[in-house]
Structures are given as structure tokens and as C-alpha cells.
Amino acid sequence: MDQEIREFYAQGSEEERLRVGGNGRLEFLRTQEVVRRFVGERSRVLDVGGATGVHAGWLAEDGHDVVVVDAMPSHVEVAGALPGVTAVVGDARDLPVDGPFDVVLLFGPLYHLMEREDRLRAWREARRVVRPGGVVLGAVIGRFASLLDGLRKDFVQDPRYRDMVTRTMRTGRHLPPADTPWFTTAYLHHSAEAAEEAREAGLDVVGTFALEGVAWLRSNADLDAAYADPELLDYLMWALRQVEQEESVLGASSHLITAARR
Numbered sequence: 001m002d003q004e005i006r007e008f009y010a011q012g013s014e015e016e017r018l019r020v021g022g023n024g025r026l027e028f029l030r031t032q033e034v035v036r037r038f039v040g041e042r043s044r045v046l047d048v049g050g051a052t053g054v055h056a057g058w059l060a061e062d063g064h065d066v067v068v069v070d071a072m073p074s075h076v077e078v079a080g081a082l083p084g085v086t087a088v089v090g091d092a093r094d095l096p097v098d099g100p101f102d103v104v105l106l107f108g109p110l111y112h113l114m115e116r117e118d119r120l121r122a123w124r125e126a127r128r129v130v131r132p133g134g135v136v137l138g139a140v141i142g143r144f145a146s147l148l149d150g151l152r153k154d155f156v157q158d159p160r161y162r163d164m165v166t167r168t169m170r171t172g173r174h175l176p177p178a179d180t181p182w183f184t185t186a187y188l189h190h191s192a193e194a195a196e197e198a199r200e201a202g203l204d205v206v207g208t209f210a211l212e213g214v215a216w217l218r219s220n221a222d223l224d225a226a227y228a229d230p231e232l233l234d235y236l237m238w239a240l241r242q243v244e245q246e247e248s249v250l251g252a253s254s255h256l257i258t259a260a261r262r
Helices: 003-010 011-022 024-037 058-063 071-082 116-129 145-153 158-173 193-200 219-227 230-240
Strands: 042-049 065-070 087-091 101-107 132-142 186-189 204-210 255-261
Touching: 011 024, 024 101, 024 132, 024 219, 024 230, 024 255, 042 058, 042 116, 058 065, 058 087, 065 071, 071 087, 101 116, 116 132, 116 193, 132 193, 145 158, 193 204, 193 255, 219 230
Parallel strands: 042 065, 042 101, 065 087, 101 132, 132 186
Antiparallel strands: 132 255, 204 255
16 A cells, blocks of 8 residues: 555544545445345455444444454554454455455455556455355445545635546546645546456456435535434435436446445
8 A cells, every 4th residue: 555545544534534424424324235235144244445444343233254454554453453353454456364255345445556457456356255156345436526526625726636637537546746635546437447347357247336326415514414314314315226326326426336246
């Protein structure tokens, strides 16, 4: 992992983003919803790039046996202290564990591996350790996420942001200047791209699902109001499910999950 990326995650802001509210909370809730469709009553789950266990924790609470692999020792220490979770330091391209696992999560590695061959290695490693018939779930950031996020937060008023987004839309490579608060170095996928990578790695693709759809473009205050109202939240989640595989919505979603089986 590049030092810039390590420093970004060492701040702890990413985990807080998923837990606190706004569109981060929406990503978290929708990730839970999609993952639970593919996890059996008691499964052995490998969470690659699992950080401090933001997903491993609730999976263990659901009754699953969870192993976290992460590149940062500080993350591994925190994740490994969670009940029902074990954690080891490792690289998604060369996993330090053997299967079989029922489910493998690639939530993070695919958008911090800038080269296609490295992403294919991560998919192939996931295929190696998942059991026959088991599922691999890979999360990616949508190609237009930085463009839309910049519009939402007025970053686009900064010419450097426009230049960065122009390159990102053309190449997928999101490379922020060092002195900015923008999201760290990442690769942003076209909506069909992760499925293409999974197939090339020898997996059978089940589908690609938009997590936040276009709802992430609403204000954090609007989303927080929905979290506080069970009826509003139920409608929000229902609406997102209705169009989660609609091609035009996939292109607008900030995050996508591709599900594939061995």
C-alpha cells in the first residue's frame, strides 16, 4: 500500500464516515443488505482489506466466523480484538491464509490497486481461497464518483479539482494533489469493469449492485432525517433496491458491489 494511502487511513476518518451518518452511513447499510443476501446462516468469511473490522464486527455478531486480512498492522490489532474475529497482516494479491471460505469480501483493495493486473491478482487470490460454489463480493468506487462528489461539495470550484476529475474520468486514476483534503489515491471503475475483471479471474458473475444509487447526492441532513424515521428509512432502502441493477443508476452510484461465484 502506498504511503499516502496508509497515512489517509491512519487518520481513522474512513471508519467514522461509515458509522456516523450521511452518505457514509447509507453505504454501510446497503453493504450490510447486499452481503447478507449471499452469506448463509453460519459462514466462514474472509474480509480482505477489512481495516479495523467495520464489517467484520457485525458479521461476527450475526454468527459468522470472520478472518480479516489488512495491510496495516494497526488495523489488524483493532480488528483482531473484536469478539469472533481473527486478523492477520497481509496483501490482497498474496493472501497469507488458505481456504476454504464460504464468502470472500474485497472491500477496499480493488480501488487502491491502481494496475489492472494487480486487481486481477486480488480476484484470483479470492477465487483460490473460496470454496467451490462460494461467493466473492468486490466493492469498487464508481468512475464518476469524484465528479459528482465535487459537485455536491463545491470542490469543482477549485481548478485543480477539475483537472484531477478530467484525468480520472479518462483513465480511472484518481490522484489528488498532496496538499488537499480530497479522497486519497484510488482507481475508479466503470460500472461493468469489476465484473469484467472477475470473469477474467475465472469467476462466474452473479451481478453488480449500486449501493447508494443517486440517493448519496442528497444532503447529509436529509439522509440523517431518514435514519431517524423508520418509515422514511424503509422507503429509502426499498427505493434503492428497485433500481440497484439498473445500468443508468450504476453509473451514478458512488459505490458498487460485484458478486461472483467460484
